Amino acid sequence: MNSLINYLSCGALWLGLAVKAPDLLRHRHDPYLRAICAVLGLAGLCFLLGAPPTVGAVNRLSGVPNLAAPLTYVAITGYCAASQVLVVHWRGGPRVHRTARRWTLAYAVVVVGIAAAFALGEAPVERRTDLDTYYATTPFIAQMIVLYLVAHLTAVTVTTVSALRWAREVRGGLRAGLLLLGAGSLCGAGYSATKLVAVSARWSGHDWSALGTTVSPAAAGLGALLVVVGVLVPLAAPRLAERRRAARAYARLEPLERALDGLLVRRSLRLPRPRLASPATLLMWRRTSIHNAFGHLDAYCDRDLYDRTRADALAATGDAELAGATAWAAVLTDALRHEAAPGAASAPAAATGRPPLPSPDPAALARIADVLSGAVRVPAAPALPSGRATAGTT
Template sequence: MNSLINYLSCGALWLGLAVKAPDLLRHRHDPYLRAICAVLGLAGLCFLLGAPPTVGAVNRLSGVPNLAAPLTYAAITGYCAASQVLVVHWRGGPRVHRTARRWTLAYAAVVLGIAVTFALGDAPVERRTDLDTYYATTPFIAEMIVLYLVAHLTAVTVTTVSALRWARQVRGGLRAGLTLLGAGALCGAGYSLAKLVAVSARWSGRDWSALDTAVSPVAAGLGALLIVVGVLVPLVTPRVAEWRRASHAYARLGPLERALDDLLDRRALRLPRPRPASPATLLMWRRTSIHNALGRLDAYCDRGLYDRTRADTLAATGDPELARARAWAAVILDALRREAGPGEAPPPGAGRPPAPSPDPATLARIADVFAGAGRAPAASAVPRGRTTAGAA
């Protein structure tokens, strides 16, 4: 079970690293991105090295009993350093680089201490799952265990406090991400505390090794899942919001495109539908089709009809945006009738658009008119003899 938790946790963390890797390649000098990728990569390495099958393979290949232990502890310490550097860059301020450098040097000293204490100690019996409690009273090995656990507990405690404190000051995806990250770091604290309690019990002659072998791996696995989700949520949220906006805009333009369907099909003005495609690509495809149709209708547009409809709607509603949308809708309906009708002559003064080409916002409002949100006046119902000034 421990092995499964370790490997699943490693996979989740490295999946998050794979998602962030392209950004790191594009912005390799961004210290914030480097810290995020280091946290994900080193946390995954901790779980990989800590899995019992990996422990056995490292010990066997190296020929040194329990060599996997200091390697795992060094990876955990590196993860701690990366976490602290990430917190420092989150906080910002004038001394970011100096503070990050101090944390890095402090944890480098911890790694050195782990290496020295392991070299001075004696751990001849291989322990793949309970080394911390088994060697809790062995000179120098005990110091190595306490050193890495205290360093880890310090790092996750600072990360928890910093993430949750900052989460109260922000909103949206960043707040959710910080909350999840803080919760994940809190689970990491549970990992360290469980092991420290088990080691302390061993010092007093009690056997609480279940805390080491059963409780701490679960806390670490849950923490890994929360951390990777917390790191990814602020990165994914803007993209999801963009997809939702594009999907909404695409659906909103549907009534206008359907009104132009016959023209688009008869004149082969519609490009092939992209498959597969993101919502943004589909939105661009629909806008392009609509603009192609409107360009074809330029020769049939009645400038006078546009001016009359716009003036009537503006007088009735006082809404210039709605007036412009209704005027465009009336002109489009009239131009479609003229273009499709046999022998229909263009209106006087046709050949130039009645107003600047509709921008995306105006296209959406025109589509709303066709959808019934604001009724398009029938082209034939507008008196042709009436004239008004004031085109948009």
């Protein structure tokens, strides 16, 4: 089960790395992106190296019993350093680079300490899952274990506090991402804390190795999942918000397209509907169909009717945008009647000599759709001007 947790956690983290990799290639000099990718990559490496099958393979191929342990600890230490550098760049300030270098140097010293302690100690018996507690009283090996656990606990604690503190100052996807990252780092603290408890129990003669072999991997696995989601949420949130906006705008225009449907079908003005398209593509398709219909109705739009209806609606509501939408709805209804009337060969608006009405912009289209759907309360449209007969009148 531990191996499955390790490999699934590694896969989740490296999936997040794969999502971020294109951004890193485009902006390879961005220290913030480099830190994010280092956190995801090194965290995944920690889980990969810590899986019992990987431990056995590394020890067997190297010929050194338990060599996988210091390699895993070095990967964990590198992850700690990357986490601190990420936090530093999040905080910002005039001394970002200097502080990042200090954290990097501090954890480089930890790496040297891990390597030296392993070289000086003796660990002849291979332990794939409980090395921490098995060698907790062995000179130098015990110091190596405590060194990496304290370094890890320090890093995840600082990351947790920083992420949760910053989350109180922001909103939206970034806040959600910070909360998830803080929760994931807190789970990571649970990993090193339970390991330290098990090691401390070993010093006092108790065997609490189950903490290190069951609770710690579960905490680390959950933490990895939360961390990768926390990193990806701020990236995905703007895209999801844009999709929601496009979907709402698409649905909002439906009453206007429905009013124009007869004309669109009769004159073959509607393009084929795209299949498996994004909301943004569907919105563009619907707007294109509507603009095609408006272009065909230009000659049938009565400018005088527009001006009078807009003036009446503006006097009644005091809202210029609503008045314009109300006027367009009246003109559009009138134009559709005349265009569809039998024998409507002439273009009534063309005889007035006035310039045609300019096509409404996307925001105006949405307001016209609201008027046509009855979603907004508008004053009654005025009577048609004298001299214009609607379809069906004589």
